[in-house]
Amino acid sequence: MFGLLGSGNLGNDGSLEAVLGRLREEHPDAAVGALCGGPATVSARYGIPATRLHWNRAEYRTASRTGAVAAKGLGKLVDAFRTAAWVRRHDVVIVPGMGVLEATLPLRPWGFPYSLFLLCASGRLFGTRVALVSVGAAAIGSRPTRTLVRWSARLAAYRSYRDTLSRDAMRAMGVDTARDEVYPDLAFALPAPPPGTRDGTxxxxxxxxxxxxxxxxxxxxxxxxxxxxxxxxxxxxxxxxxxxxxxxxxxxxxxxxxxxxxxxxxxxxxxxxxxxxxxxxxxxxxxxxxxxxxxxxxxxxxxxxxxxxxxxxxxxxxxxxxxxxxxxxxxxxxxxxxxxxxxxxxxxxxHAPELRRALAQANETAARQLDDQFTALTTALFPAAPARQENP
Missing domain, CATH: 3.40.50.2000 (Glycogen Phosphorylase B;)
Known part of the structure; x- marks a missing residue:
């Protein structure tokens, strides 16, 4: 599993939880690990070994002094080798949901877009299947960010999107999306809570x-x-x-x-x-x-x-x-x-009563579509032939 997981973003962690739940049901013997932003949180919460995404612990702090800038530059070089070594030890890497192919919030190309590119390039180099699953994408104005995102998507072995706009955006950026499907956000695979006692809140x-x-x-x-x-x-x-x-x-x-x-x-x-x-x-x-x-x-x-x-x-x-x-x-x-x-x-x-009825129907549809997503994912990533035997 790969991404800005365990870093405080509840949506990212929810996508991880949805995929982990299905993996544990359908592939209970799979050895699962993570390369992520908050390894301590991911290990404690989900019980899987996790490795820090960045060598430089100050990756997300603004660097103004010469030493800090040099450390960031060195970190980018070290991360290329660390990512490659981690990817090589795995048969499959899943990027679970998240807006990994968009820049709808402030983003620097040398941040997560660079990390994603390292992942996908390493996967292609070592024959590790990288899957971008129900991810978000959007048109990107910055040329360096757009280039990294485009090549990341091209190098991935499997892609699906959480909406049609995302697939259209990747097509507009030069990615062949002819075999890419659209499914709901992975969080719709999580169990819905029982209705509460409403009090006007x-x-x-x-x-x-x-x-x-x-x-x-x-x-x-x-x-x-x-x-x-x-x-x-x-x-x-x-x-x-x-x-x-x-x-x-x-x-x-x-x-x-x-x-x-x-x-x-x-x-x-x-x-x-x-x-x-x-x-x-x-x-x-x-x-x-x-x-x-x-x-x-x-x-x-x-x-x-x-x-x-x-x-x-x-x-x-x-x-x-x-x-x-x-x-x-x-x-x-x-x-x-x-x-x-x-x-x-x-x-x-x-219009609340009619909207609640419409949402109940829409949620049933989303659940069926995500069942199809996980079936397609299994077919693409877990072929019947035995995978190579390496420690994760």
């Missing part, structure tokens, strides 16, 4: 949102507008007597949730302590409605069958809402307008 998923990779010059302004609009929306709900639970999906979202709670100034506004997708789903299942920004907050709410409004920051959110029958309930995160958001929210609640 609204879950609001918040995010440390600064725009996309192409918005770096105006990132601060985008963040201020998003924070102001979301805060005013939450305050209005509390003034109407509605309990509000603030949800996060990544460690970096916690300060945003705390700032909104403090600015709302009401005991009705609290921050949920969910530390997994299962926890987020339980929160969503107990709510009357969900308004969320981060992609996997939306996934959790929809999987729980709760009427959901998307504060959409990328086309993938709109595509997900369309797929689940809630395309009319999207609001641009870059232009968070509390008044308009309240109007859409009231419309959402007015």
């Amino acid at each position: 609204v879950c609001v998923g918040v995010m440390d949102f600064h725009g996309s990779d192409d918005d770096r010059a105006r990132a601060d302004g985008i963040h201020r507008r998003y924070l102001d609009g979301t805060t005013r929306f939450v305050r209005a709900l509390a003034e109407d007597g509605r309990p509000v639970r603030l949800l996060t999906g990544d460690a970096c979202d916690a300060p945003v949730a705390a700032a909104i709670r403090d600015a709302a100034g009401s005991p009705l506004v609290t921050v949920a302590g969910a530390d997994s997708l299962a926890g987020l789903m339980r929160e969503a299942a107990a709510a009357d409605a969900v308004v969320a920004t981060r992609y996997h907050n939306l996934v959790c709410a929809l999987r729980a069958g709760t009427p959901t409004l998307a504060l959409s920051y990328a086309a993938k959110s709109d595509a997900l809402m369309d797929r689940m029958g809630l395309g009319a309930y999207c609001h641009p995160a870059r232009e968070a307008d509390a008044d308009r958001l309240l109007e859409q929210f009231r419309e959402l609640e007015k």
